[in-house]
Amino acid sequence: MLTEGEFRALIVLRGEMTVSELATNLDRSLSYTSELVTRLGTAGLVKIRRQGKTKQIRLSDTKALELLGNLTQQYSHIDWPELLSGSALRVCYYLDTPRTATDLARRADVHRSTVHRALSPLQHRGIVYQTDDNTYALNEGFEQLSVFAQELAHQTHRQTVKAQIDTYTILWESLDEFLVQTDTEIVDENFTPTGPDQFQRYDLPLLARDRRYYLYSETTEDLSPETLCCHMLVIDSGARTRSYCLLLLSHIDIDRDKLRAQALKYDVDDVVDELCTYLNTSGDQRTSRLPEWEDFQELAEEYGVTA
Structure with a gap:
């Protein structure tokens, strides 16, 4: 970083x-x-x-630099540049809650040995500790370290999208990726179109909207239906969007394990579980934001989907 x-x-x-x-x-x-x-x-x-x-x-006047200034003033005896260079700050991004080395490695896209190596100096200085169940966590007073890493990544994302367009809203972000809403087309190859208009790829033409949605990622080459479903729920988790996601899940041969992994990544796992349970029980188990089974069958028939 x-x-x-x-x-x-x-x-x-x-x-x-x-x-x-x-x-x-x-x-x-x-x-x-x-x-x-x-x-x-x-x-x-x-x-x-x-x-x-x-x-x-x-x-510049950024939140990340304000946090860095607080860290260096409050703990002036610590050599922060030495401790946080390399992969350390990438790992700290995800220490907003206690996590295992395996979880940190998966999220930060590094090897487990890299996690241990990056956090060992921080642990030696009393910044990070390991719990009884072998999770890493930030000690009291150093929680802002994770916030700093997140703000720094957010600043990077802002600069990336500002190089393409002037007006935008970042709807979701991780260390290396973000989901952005805009009214302007983005043609850069690292911005993959997503959202309602991408349902046409699966013969589900939804009502067109003026807003455009893109996933910024330097590694994602194609948008899977599992990822598209999760993006829709990040964009809007209302009743209509959930019905559209039900159409997609019914119409396409979805990899449920991949869907679950993507749902955890985008923090929409609770909603995805509700959708899957609804389909598995033919609507017998439904929440208030999901349609009556008969209503969903009518919607599915309109789109030529077998419910």
Whole structure:
């Protein structure tokens, strides 16, 4: 997320400095520091102002930097750049609740040994501890470390989408991915269209909307029906959307294990469980936001789906 050098630059930078002054404070070369500043500027973490031939730089007004400032002031004796470089901050992103090394490795997309290696220095400094059931957790007073990692990722996501469009809403995000709503088309290959209009891919033409939805991911090449169902529930979990998801689950041969995994990822597992139970019991077990079975059968018939 940040290199050790980028961390040190953010901590050293106070007020407004020239690149030369920052290089002196970091005890690094001018060319190295200039590259750091360029990367931090692209990330939206520093503001760059030209004054003649000189670049004046200062920290941007982001929540992530406010949290970093709090950490470095409150725990000035800790070498945060050394502790948080590499995979440590990626892992800390998911320490908003106690988690096992296996869970952290899966979520942060690293090896279990990497989790242990990244958290060992933090555990040695009393920042992280292991519970009796072998889960990792942040000690009291250091909970803001996870919030900082999340805010830093959020800032990165904002810069990524702002490079494409001006007006947007991020509906869901993880460390490396996010779901965004906009009124403008995005053509970048890392933004995969999702939402209601993608039901046409499965011969389920839903009412067109002005809003567009995209999943940003550098690894997702195609949108599976399981993922589309979860995206719909993130976008809107109302009764109509649930009925549309029921249509999709009835119409397509869904991998239930994959659906469950995606539901956990997008934090819609409770709703997905309700949908699956509803279909498995032909509507005998339903919640108030799900239709009567006869009503769903009528809707399914309209779309040529066998309920």
